Amino acid sequence: MTIFPHDEFAKSFLENLLSPFGKVEPSYKIAAEVREVDVYFIPLVTTLDCTDLGLLAQCVTSLVVFEPFRNSVSVPDIRACMSKLYDLHAKIYREEKRKKQPEPKDDELPMLWILTPTLSDNILISLGANLDAERGEGVYFCYHRHRRRELL
Template structure:
């Protein structure tokens, strides 16, 4: 699986999008032993999906017409990783069956969630090893492992480049990711998911900026995200949404401080607003210098009134 910061982005991104049409149980713990599932999706209390919201999510909305586990991978998923998450899926099946037995009823197959493995790429050998094949009625890139397995491998880089696949392609890598981000940026301001995606991409940019061991891919992503995020802030300011911009800046600063120091205690929280209130040039310079500042240096600057 991906590691911080990309896995945190993917988890937050899918949680925000899927919660628009259903419920998310984040880091659900299984009763059988101490295991966690990052994104466990279920339908709302009425057990129905809003068709209009489903349409906005495209292919991801189609996935969300029934309960499921969503596992995004930064790198190509390996057989061991897929088996590990399938094991969690089977533990959930056991929990559902135990509950049904206690209630003296039979389990309906539609109650059982699917495992959606979201992998940027996948080899032919991996797909063959899991007997994963294209299913009639589904597009290229969506491979089903057999109905009783309740597992689907979604190969993001094989998805057609259409509006329907956009929200999944944002979880891709390289050129697929770059194209998807450009498409999100080009969406109209009235799109209900554009601001959600851009805020989360802005948070990813902020986190990458203070990452100590950035690689070439991190640097490339930073270069693409920086002008997009700055342009969005400028546009928001021009529309007179200064309050919203400041709230967004506070979130960015909080994320930066958390990434730099591990957590936000009351002392660090107290300097978030003063940082946001700095003149634009000082604010930008401070964010750039943050990776090299110690906690003591940062607190001393604001506690001394400078």
């Protein structure tokens, strides 16, 4: 039972509206599991010359999560990476709220880099991935998908 009347109303309304068409489970519990991102990078405040890192130097200018794969990633692998990223974003929001700090802006949240030796064209298309012309072949962005909000 929620303490917010609007939430309770919305759940009840949707349950009554949708129950003739299928099974409706309001307040459906999801068992939380401890999950880890592979690498969480927080850059130093002082800027060091890391040009020797090549392309990697361009990736580590802000908070970043790296998820490296030995083989080509699948769609479920990508979803798992995104889920971990969103869990990390939620953790950052909670920490800032607990410290009574302003909500972080999108560009202050970690960005996800999935490192994979190859990826099918079908997956690239399904993700809406675009080749990053500045960084060269093999680097694709789905930036708008990472931080887009879906609202109805």
